[in-house]
Amino acid sequence: MAKRFKVVFDRERCKGCELCKSFCPKQIIEMDTQVNAKGYCPAKITEQAQCIGCQSCATVCPDCAIEIYQLEEGEA
Amino acid sequence: MKPVFTVTKGMLPVSTSYCPGCTHGVAHRIIMETLDEMGLLGKTLGVAPIGCSVVAHQFMNVDMCEAAHGRAPAVASGIRRVHPEKVVFTYQGDGDLASIGMGEIVHAAARGEKFSTFFINNGIYGMTGGQMAPTTLIGQRSTTSVDGRTREQAGMPLRICELLATLDGPAYIERVSLDSPAHIRAAKKAVRKAFEYQLAGKGFTFVELLSTCPTNWGLTPYEAMKRMGSEVAAYYPLGVYKDTGKEDK
């Protein structure tokens, strides 16, 4: 069974720079239309199941707004 | 759930003051991640410069002090005399290091001071609003070179790694770039090597990190990354300019 990942965005730390979105090889990151407290449209993941855990998004994120977890079997 | 990528405790849980997409945040993070992974966070003393990152001490979770513009290498030399067993680094931009602080960095490097300098080169004065830096490329527009820098008017941009590599003091000099996930990972390896050499007492270590300033370059963060990887890296070639560890082998 393929490894599954969960990408967690910190909405309030995100400044909406879109670097994660631009560098995502699966193109599964989008910007929210709802702004955060700072007035930025934060990033969010659209299709969690498609994530391959490459960490490109978290690596280019200048704001420590992304964490990635590997899901265990049975976890959603 | 098994953590694969989590935020280092080396970064304080606050939002940085940097513009969206500015790679200062990436540079901060990989330095702090490295110290965290090496178990050095509590043993490190950092020196912040003047420029956008004058407030680096609000984000980096280590003992820190500010330095006057360009003087971080002198300040770090003083710190090093008091705490010979600790890890010391300076974090400096290109206006700070390559212009007003050229004297201090050259002499600290020549003395082989046992600290590490992380040189953030984005080719512009960010905090003061986008003026020409000593590293601004020919043709690049800034608020003090509105039609683009010319050789006739402002001379040529400085290549600091190449310049410092002529000295016998430094143990390790590398230029890296923060323009892609792969290059950021490579940059982090360079940061680690700098700290490892410092711990081994090899001498002065210097990592230049090519960085973006989307706001003052007038580009989106992604466009700025692309420009850095092509146009900027063409004038400032990535690579190792000095490695005494290699020479030892």
Next chain:
Amino acid sequence: MSDKVLMKGNEAFAEAVIRGGVRFYFGYPITPQSEIPEFMSRELPKRGGKFLQAESELGAINMAYGCGAAGGNGFISSSSPGIALMQEGMSFLCGAEVPVTLLNVSRGGPGIGSIQPGQADYNQVTRGGGNGDYRIPVFAPASIQEAVDILYEAPSIADKYRNPVMVLADGLMGQMMEPVVLPEPKHAYTSEEIPTAKPWAISGSEKGERSVVKSLRLQPEVLEAHVEHLYEKYAEMEKELERVECVDLEDAEVVFVAFGTMARLAREAMELLAAQGIKAGMIRPISLWPYPYKAFDRISDKTKVVISVELSMGQMLQDINLGVKGRVPVKLIHRVGGMLPTSLEVVEKTKKILEEVR
């Protein structure tokens, strides 16, 4: 009790700060104080300290800033143009509350001036050339023994207030030899002791709360509160650090005001005047900031004139006038450019001034 030894001023100064707890020296060669870095380069390594010759005075003051921020007791010596280059650093040291001991063996100016003794740094050291609201205590000893005693104490004063402390000695003091009694060496903090002794210092010691040493305060209300805090410290310093010697003020017809080597000369002139039946007294400010304004209240009704004897164009007159408050005329006897008045010259000029004011 230590024995009396004959020492050259500059070397005695250096020995005194080492005994006062200094273990780190940063400096750049400049006449007339170059014996100090030479002495430090020989002595400090033997005494568990470190000597570092800086690339410039800018480098030196910022090395001392790093040293002080890290909890070390640092010392810098220089001379007038070098001190001018350090003014930015002094503002930073005060703003970030970093202790360091400074010695200015002053010479003539402006510009590169001369290498002969001068006192024209008065405004530079008491008013300061750096930006912002700050103050630095300045002591101007008149003998090598007094300089030794003050330099021995200076690192502790700097630590107590977390502020730079300056000693001003002119080139004469640096170059002359006098017998001195050296005080017993004080304990100097080791790097292991710093986190406990100076918990505010950056030490990378995992002592719990992280330390940050800084002068930047971007929010106006925060900076205002910080400057108010600094001025509370300066008010304490004004109370505790003021030092002055008053000589024969009671029935003096003329009162000299002089500091450093000029006070020695004024003293000689007093004796010569006394032999001619003219009673003279002296106020000798030892601390130039805080300035001993109150000492001028002790000038008697018999005093007809106050005369500043200075190696400058009268930079101290402003402070003297603040002390005298217009009660008697204030006059000046001065030489500059490295020229020194003789005591006879002071006597003759004093008599002329007395004729004018009588």
